[in-house]
């Protein structure tokens with residue numbers, strides 16, 4: 001059994017089937033990229049994983065444990081000692097009234113599992129990893145978009161999620177800043193983090209992913225290694241999509 | 247004479263200030279409760295609270311003062327909810343002012359809360375924060391910053407509104423100035439009350455501006 005198993009996940013918004021029968025599995029330490037045309041449910045899938053939406057159907061299993069089961073949706077609400085999933089948003093959503101360091105420390109500090117000093121050391125190490133040591137005491141509105149996104153990544157990492165999800169983490173950024181953020185994701189891959197990345201950066205998807213899933217009409221139309229999908233697409237839809245994004 | 251007038255106005259100002267403080271102490275938290283009620287997921291509660299706010303905001307404060315002060319006594323014969331004397335009148339005035347201002351405050355709170363982008367809540371949820379943590383640790387300060395200017399306006403209006411309490415015979419500032427027209431045929435004590443009002447609202451404006459500056463560091 002794979003580390004992460006998503007089994008026939010379905011989500012409906014007011015009668016419209018946005019996701020149906022989405023099944024994916026991912027090994028620990030691997031990176032999965034989700035590609036596909038706009039409005040096909042990529043964001044919705046990440047939101048379902050992260051508990052921002054409740055799927056109408058399906059099961060999510062992590063490390064052999066059921067994290068979510070549509071047959072018993074209330075179970076997700078039980079208190080977790082650590083996070084199964086983390087999410088980095090397209091628009092960062094940093095907390096503006098807190099410094100970068102405070103942003104990183106806020107959520108873990110509420111869990112009271114470590115001392116302030118330990119937490120601060122851990123947060124500073126995360127900031128170093130994303131290259132923001134100097135900005136620890138700056139407020140988000142003084143940072144560039146790339147810096148904000150890297151701060152958001154550090155904030156998500158501070159909760160030590162098993163699987164870190166990114167929803168188009170660079171689509172609000174210009175190329176220079178995009179590179180900074182993608183480099184951080186590459187670094188995390190080297191560390192062996194399990195990640196799911198929704199992206200329109202095809203070059204990045206090609207180069208960095210262990211697994212690529214093409215989402216079309218609310219379901220996984222094609223899934224495989226990046227060679228399989230980019231060099232030898234099987235479906236017409238994927239061929240067309242790749243042509244357009246070239 | 248000036249000394250006598252000043253002492254009298256000072257006492258009147260004391261009454262006004264008391265009412266002002268009671269209104270803020272009671273109205274600010276009650277307003278937040280009403281705001282939550284008006285955003286409740288439970289339909290009947292929401293409708294009821296919004297109805298009350300609509301009535302209170304749509305009728306004069308002076309009318310509410312009179313009803314709240316005299317109403318209980320007229321309803322239950324001999325019922326004396328407010329107690330006698332100046333203390334009872336102040337209690338009734340405070341009740342009316344708190345209710346009235348809480349309704350205005352609640353609309354400001356609600357606007358402020360609803361103006362915070364959804365992404366803030368979602369970022370908190372994804373980090374495993376509870377609803378209460380998200381409100382108090384993330385949204386409250388942002389709401390505070392956003393509502394400070396409109397709240398400031400309400401508070402300055404309140405300074406001047408305290409003079410309505412005279413309708414139930416509270417010896418507030420305006421009342422104590424006007425008394426000299428009848429007793430001594432003097433107008434200047436009344437004009438002097440204006441200086442009190444100006445000084446007080448001026449001081450509040452300065453404090454509010456300072457608070458706005460203090461919060462300018464974000465967004």
Ligand SMILES: Nc1ncnc2c1ncn2[C@@H]1O[C@H](COP(=O)(O)OP(=O)(O)OP(=O)(O)O)[C@@H](O)[C@H]1O
Pocket residue numbers: 013014018036037038039040041042043044045
């Ligand atoms: N809360 C919601 N209520 C109703 N419809 C929704 C909601 N959220 C998403 N949808 C719809 O679901 C569909 C999929 O949206 P989603 O944001 O998941 O697509 P996406 O693949 O992430 O697209 P993009 O590449 O543009 O980000 C869209 O048609 C959208 O309008």
Ligand SMILES: [Mg+2]
Pocket residue numbers: 042043044167168
């Ligand atoms: Mg999306």
